[in-house]
Amino acid sequence: MTPLIEVQSLVKSYDLLPVLRKLNLNIERGEFVALLGPNGSGKSTLIRLLCGLSRPNAGVIRVGGWELPREAYAVRAQIGLVSHKPLLYENLSARENLLFFSRLYNIPRQKAEARIVELLAQVGLSKRADSLMRTFSRGMLQRLTIARALLHNPDILLFDEPYTGLDQDASAVLDGLLRGLYTEGRTVIMSTHDLPRAAELASRVVILSRGVVGYDAPTTELDALRLAAIYTETTSMTSAR
Secondary structure (H helix, E strand, C coil), X not given: CCCCEEEEEEEEEECCEEXXXXXXXXXXXXXXXXXXXXXXXXXXXXXXXXCCCCCCCEEEEEECCEEXXXXXXXXXXXXXXXXXXXXCCCCCEHHHHHHHHHHHCCCCHHHHHXXXXXXXXXXXXXXXXXXXXXXXXXXXXXXXHHHHHHCCCCCEEEEECCCCCCCHHHHHHHHHHXXXXXXXXXXXXXXXXXXXXXXXXXCEEEEEECCXXXXXXXXXXXXXXXXXXXXXXXXXXXXCC
16 A cells, blocks of 8 residues: 655755755554654654645655645645644634634634534633633643644644643643544654653654664554663664754
8 A cells, every 4th residue: 555655765955954865754544653863853844844834855755645845735634733833823712713724724614613612622622712822821722733733634643842841731631632643543743852752652653863764663662761772872862852
């Protein structure tokens, strides 16, 4: 079967600085892939390329059979993105934010309202549906961002370091949401510096090093200590930061 996501000989540079150097990666439908690597290894760059927010210098990217960047519009319809920025409006309520984005996705009003009720319940924000976003904690913002990313029921969820700035309670809630998405059969790709969480949550880990895939394996026989040792060997660094 053709992989859901195909990346072949991907090259990306910023000015004269190469970030990705002929990177190759295939991801199957329903996988939960943790992207690991030190700062500057290309994790966020790869995610931006996969959702069509950036253009490669060379190489091929196909998502669901559609080619980027030429067919970016079709690819974006399949993807939900949770990035460093919530991409929400602080003077709107949680419900109003989701209604606004439902219009961008051309979701009919009645269907959108039902979907919003469902999503706010799923992320644990039903009681704050009419609260302004500016009153939300970092953890609540992240949950609302995930609801926004799920509005159009995408097959693929991209998370770019979603645990940044979260306390233990908020991180535990996010753990549950990610497990739920994976259990539903969605394809999840998450960049993270958190090696123990990668070993626990993901079905597969991919370590980027020097612009290519340095390690790629399922997590079935990995625990946090083993993954840390592999990470150090692959990147020549003892920390994921």
